[in-house]
Amino acid sequence: MGGGSHTDLIAALVALGGLVAFSGLALYAIRRAKSARRRQIEDSATALPVARAKRPALRPEDVEGGATEAEPTASDEPLTTAPSSEPLPTSQPASLFASPATVPREAFPPRHPAAVSPPLAPVTPVAPPPGRLSSALPVEKPRGPERPMPARKREVAALVPGLERTRSGWVSRLGQLFASKKELDPALLEEIEKVLLTADIGVRTSQKLLGELRESLDKKAIKDPAAVWTFLRRRSVEILTMDAPPVAFATAQPFVLLVIGVNGSGKTTTIGKLASKLQSQGKSVLLAAGDTFRAAATEQLEVWGAKVGAPVVRGKDGGDPSSVVFDSVKRARAEGIDVVIADTAGRLHTKTNLMEELQKVRRVTGKALEGAPHETWLVIDATSGQNAIAQAQVFTQAMSVTGIVLTKLDGTAKGGVILGIADQLRIPVRYIGVGERVEDLREFEAEDFVEALFGEASVGERHVS
Ligand SMILES: Nc1nc2c(ncn2[C@@H]2O[C@H](COP(=O)(O)OP(=O)(O)OP(=O)(O)O)[C@@H](O)[C@H]2O)c(=O)[nH]1
Numbered sequence: 001m002g003g004g005s006h007t008d009l010i011a012a013l014v015a016l017g018g019l020v021a022f023s024g025l026a027l028y029a030i031r032r033a034k035s036a037r038r039r040q041i042e043d044s045a046t047a048l049p050v051a052r053a054k055r056p057a058l059r060p061e062d063v064e065g066g067a068t069e070a071e072p073t074a075s076d077e078p079l080t081t082a083p084s085s086e087p088l089p090t091s092q093p094a095s096l097f098a099s100p101a102t103v104p105r106e107a108f109p110p111r112h113p114a115a116v117s118p119p120l121a122p123v124t125p126v127a128p129p130p131g132r133l134s135s136a137l138p139v140e141k142p143r144g145p146e147r148p149m150p151a152r153k154r155e156v157a158a159l160v161p162g163l164e165r166t167r168s169g170w171v172s173r174l175g176q177l178f179a180s181k182k183e184l185d186p187a188l189l190e191e192i193e194k195v196l197l198t199a200d201i202g203v204r205t206s207q208k209l210l211g212e213l214r215e216s217l218d219k220k221a222i223k224d225p226a227a228v229w230t231f232l233r234r235r236s237v238e239i240l241t242m243d244a245p246p247v248a249f250a251t252a253q254p255f256v257l258l259v260i261g262v263n264g265s266g267k268t269t270t271i272g273k274l275a276s277k278l279q280s281q282g283k284s285v286l287l288a289a290g291d292t293f294r295a296a297a298t299e300q301l302e303v304w305g306a307k308v309g310a311p312v313v314r315g316k317d318g319g320d321p322s323s324v325v326f327d328s329v330k331r332a333r334a335e336g337i338d339v340v341i342a343d344t345a346g347r348l349h350t351k352t353n354l355m356e357e358l359q360k361v362r363r364v365t366g367k368a369l370e371g372a373p374h375e376t377w378l379v380i381d382a383t384s385g386q387n388a389i390a391q392a393q394v395f396t397q398a399m400s401v402t403g404i405v406l407t408k409l410d411g412t413a414k415g416g417v418i419l420g421i422a423d424q425l426r427i428p429v430r431y432i433g434v435g436e437r438v439e440d441l442r443e444f445e446a447e448d449f450v451e452a453l454f455g456e457a458s459v460g461e462r463h464v465s
């Protein structure tokens with residue numbers, strides 16, 4: 001038993017020793033682990049670029065053809081070496097930092113909070129491989145269906161509301177005729193004649209168009225109603241198209257524009273709108289208040305002058321309009337103003353003294369500046385329909401009219417008068433008025449006008465153009 005207890009004692013001592021040794025080892029292991037962890041934490045705080053270098057990045061071998069040798073690596077260029085004036089976002093992968101020689105500074109997003117996590121896309125051109133250049137660089141894609149409406153279509157679309165009354169009047173009636181008839185027969189021709197004669201185009205121009213139509217039918221050049229519609233559209237464009245160069249405002253200093261027309265036709269309003277347009281194009285404008293006849297006419301022009309920032313030269317009420325225009329041209333010459341627009345009185349054209357007065361204005365303007373007025377525009381109110389053609393004839397006999405402005409097309413179904421005026425006077429229509437806003441004075445373009453007038457919407461379901 002004594003031997004057994006001795007053996008037990010030895011076994012207990014061995015076990016205790018083993019326990020102590022194990023505890024020591026365990027303690028040592030824990031300490032090692034702790035210090036390793038501490039070092040790891042310290043390392044991760046000081047050697048961030050190295051850690052970041054492990055993030056997915058463009059490497060030479062990733063890129064077909066390889067990167068340039070000058071391309072710095074992450075370890076070559078730690079975060080602290082990034083230009084201090086514009087630090088790169090901290091989440092930017094270090095390996096994507098390229099030297100200024102290979103990546104333009106603009107390739108990086110600007111400094112703002114959203115730049116904390118910049119998309120990688122801007123850095124893509126770090127080293128575009130020659131073979132993949134076209135796909136690596138931004139390429140202007142061919143424009144798809146989202147392409148903005150071409151300028152011409154926009155012009156036409158803008159005109160349509162202003163011509164709505166004329167469109168829904170005789171143009172629509174014509175359209176319905178063609179939509180309901182499949183065959184071209186004498187009855188259809190008679191119907192067309194009726195519509196044209198009531199369309200304010202004027203008897204002369206309507207008869208001319210019908211004569212041409214019959215001739216084309218006889219020659220079998222026109223075979224169906226759709227071809228008649230096409231014919232009328234084409235002839236309208238031809239009638240409205242004049243061989244006139246655009247108004248060359250820059251050819252004289254000042255360029256003098258005389259505006260004439262019966263009272264209420266829209267002269268003063270047109271002058272104000274035009275002055276606004278010219279000023280917005282960078283031309284300086286002076287307005288001459290040549291209507292000394294009508295009470296408040298000058299004030300009306302002054303309101304426009306103040307609105308668009310153009311000086312207004314005025315005379316005495318009831319005074320001589322030619323002296324106002326003379327003074328205006330002299331002042332514009334002295335002050336280097338680009339354009340003078342002269343308003344005039346609009347007493348009824350049947351009173352011969354108005355025509356004499358206008359002729360005097362023209363002569364005196366020429367004395368203030370040789371060659372002036374450079375243009376004389378007749379403003380015609382479209383709502384007066386065929387009367388407008390008669391008015392225009394009286395004015396053009398007395399004055400050398402170089403352009404027509406047809407106003408108030410938005411307020412009438414008599415827009416066809418434009419065809420009669422253009423056909424009989426052969427004077428270019430320069431502007432049309434389709435409303436009271438400045439932008440409603442629109443430069444006249446024959447094709448756009450006809451498109452807006454005869455567009456598909458007028459002819460119902462059937463596509464005949
Ligand atoms: N709806 C519409 N109204 C217009 C247009 N052009 C002018 N007007 C209006 O027509 C009216 C007469 O215009 P004015 O510019 O005073 O006409 P005016 O020829 O100078 O008239 P007088 O000075 O009396 O000879 C005004 O109420 C204008 O606002 C247009 O294109 N559309």
Ligand SMILES: [Mg+2]
Pocket residue numbers: 267268269291297343
């Ligand atoms: Mg006026």
